[in-house]
Amino acid sequence: MFDSNVIRRWAACLVSVLLTSSCSDGSGFCGSSVNAKAPVCSMTEAQMAALPVRAEWWHPKQTVTLHALETASQTEALRRAVGGHAGMELAGIAVPDPESQRCDIYVALPPNPSAFQLEAVGHELLHCLAGGFHPDMLTGKAASSYLSARQAAAQRDGLSLAIEAAEKQSRWTLSCTFGTGSCPPPGRKAGKTIEITFHPVTADTQDRLHRALEPTSHRDQGGILTDPSGRYCDIYLTLPPTYLGRGMESLGRRMLACFTPSSSTVSTEQRQRIIDELLAASPPTPNPIKP
Template sequence: MAALPVQPEWWRPKLTVALHALDTARQTDALRRAVGGHAGMELAGVAVPDPESGRCDIYVALPAKPSAFEFEAVGHELLHCLAGGFHPDMLTGKTASSYLSARQANDQRNGLASAIEAAEKQSRWTLSCTFGTGSCPPPVSKSGTAIELTVHPVTADTQDRLDKALGQASPQPGGAALTDASGRRCDLYLTLPPTYLGRGMENLGRKMLACFTPPSGAGVSEQRRKIIEEVLASSPAAPNPVRP
């Protein structure tokens, strides 16, 4: 199923994305149990889209040095934010929807946060730590950083032109992530992934995570913006991701 084409349920290219990076095995296991996953099931991430408010929370396993699969998972969950249930249920093969009402999304966010927090409290309860006879587990990194994200789909030819103009010649898929000077808004310019997993999803995940990296300088961001605008001005528009 991973090689089947993406079929968007909806298309919301502009939204607020809150990233919850899970960097411990206990956090990831708590996420699996919170969504009803069975023992032994590998769960890399979950998206909680709230289309009514234009918000989406992404919970993903994200260690200090993510693997290609973990980048794929980030891209996969982000696409659920942007395009809803774009693939059938992986276990049953039946059509699946990602739609949640504002209340359902809020309840799910609270439930996931509580499960992850409880798992971390449990992991920090050790005899040596509690009674001061040994070291304590390190505190977990803070999560839930949010950014205003806008995705601009481009054709493969336009993406190649962007890569060359920005000096990003590489055999890997490219495109551009442009974070503004405030670090609170980001624009992505790239081709959308054609299948559920694979290099396109990995690239989407990598580019989204680049949005959460503060810009190196306002001058650099402005220069990149001008280059991108020049390339887009002479490029054909990408087709609407939602097919009639």
């Protein structure tokens, strides 16, 4: 049985769409007998969350553009644009361009994101780095995240246009136009782009980095290094072992920290020296591409 309140369900299309669904009342995608055996409907949340990460590729350096969706109209427009099924709500999508090592991430990201929304950020970033790392949750078959440069450009343009059109429509109301009521919030901010390099480290090295770089923080692990210009960011973290869970949440938090000006009192040069010294004394990490 599904939780009748807030049950999270995940599914994948070509670029791994991240979906949620509430199907316990017999409605929506999972309410149809045709779809009942789909993994997204037949597996529990815990079973899906425990699926291991199996990288399709490993491109640790990516030019990432973050498109933060802050309103319901934006996320609904994204769901319709990618052909999301009725009864499901889109949480995020990645549009990787492995030929140019560029990746655009569209995620539902209100001002105070929940742990689930942070997992979505990490999940989509990992698609940029590792491709189709989990099966398609609609069919159970192996899924690829590969897009040619032309396909990726068409995806980016189509998604951005759909979101902008929906946002313009949501801002047009009679009460707002004639000044008789409040107006919807302004349109979404333009996506910000940063070159991100992910450095997989062992769990022990991750903890040591965290204690050395951010001893006052009890929430995150690992560490990041951003250059003063804000154009580059290095993430030092263990590779999430499963396609949901705390590992993805930590990766999501770290990615968002790359896009946020640092308030650390430790200079970039000091952080770089600490990281270099710790990594020099650390054991090597295994190849993310499992044989």
